[in-house]
């Protein structure tokens with residue numbers, strides 16, 4: 001186990017309460033351990049994730065940038081800089097321009113905290129006017145608010161420059177690794193992140209791909225969770241430390257669980273510190289209404305986000321509970337909220353339902369496939385070009401539903417049942433309801 005320094009850092013960034021994305025940051029530059037310049041780079045892990053300048057500067061801190069939409073996050077004040085360790089504020093600078101888009105000699109906004117062992121941490125590039133009200137000489141606890149991420153001083157975009165100096169003033173690299181010659185074999189982190197901390201920061205459904213205007217202007221995510229049938233929907237995933245070797249898979253699940261679309265996580269370089277990839281689908285009007293799920297499996301984790309396709313365009317404001325719009329709560333006069341919902345709408349509601357006894361069980365694929373194909377056919381019945389064709393769609397859908405019912409019965413029988421018998425009964429009752437409604441179409 002790596003010995004810890006006298007001062008053990010917590011992570012110096014925290015999202016505000018209510019922030020619900022999976023992640024919000026990436027690391028662009030570590031400390032440059034190679035004192036030769038220019039173009040002689042060595043980070044603590046013997047890689048080259050740092051920079052130096054011909055003027056003689058070797059990057060001396062860790063650059064943690066906010067991603068995606070760093071400028072928007074800065075404007076919205078979503079990400080705060082907090083004290084990585086307790087200490088006393090020994091210096092502060094505020095009031096400097098905070099939308100820099102390049103390296104320069106301009107002053108930055110920063111807070112400097114001295115720890116119990118006399119080591120000092122610098123928190124730089126802060127947003128103007130965001131600094132803690134505490135002054136020089138005041139103490140701060142670990143995790144206490146210091147300011148917000150900005151781009152003041154010599155900076156190409158919103159990020160925190162976190163720099164650490166030992167009690168004698170010499171430079172510290174908080175990361176322990178084979179090429180850290182500054183403080184060998186010692187990590188200054190309570191829990192040191194992996195060199196490649198590969199993860200998904202966010203995944204979204206939207207009306208258009210995100211737009212990234214020129215540096216200094218807030219970006220437009222163009223996201224939405226609510227769509228009408230027949231919509232064109234853009235699915236975007238935002239990665240940090242994306243290694244092509246990790247692969248990954250995107251999947252869109254229909255309300256009942258069948259797969260609408262699936263595609264691999266793309267890449268065209270071995271490594272990106274930050275990347276995003278989007279994919280567009282135009283949903284046929286015959287696709288079922290309900291709550292869909294966009295899922296990405298990446299680096300051993302499953303990330304997901306729900307979106308709604310409904311015959312009325314829901315918004316968060318149109319929902320009774322104010323945040324999570326579902327067909328049941330969006331509008332009591334339309335869709336599943338109406339107790340007497342019948343016809344195609346009622347079928348859509350039932351097809352979205354999972355019997356209580358089946359929650360937590362993997363509904364056996366054979367049942368799910370037949371059920372889903374029956375449901376999908378019925379959802380599109382109004383698109384049939386003639387009365388005769390319409391009857392044909394209904395008859396064939398009912399046939400598939402009856403097969404699903406038989407498969408549910410078979411799967412819940414016997415010693416090696418794939419479903420509990422209660423789930424089998426629940427599924428058969430549900431399917432019977434769908435078939436009954438199908439006869440009324």
Ligand SMILES: [Zn+2]
Pocket residue numbers: 029059060061062063160161162
């Ligand atoms: Zn930096």
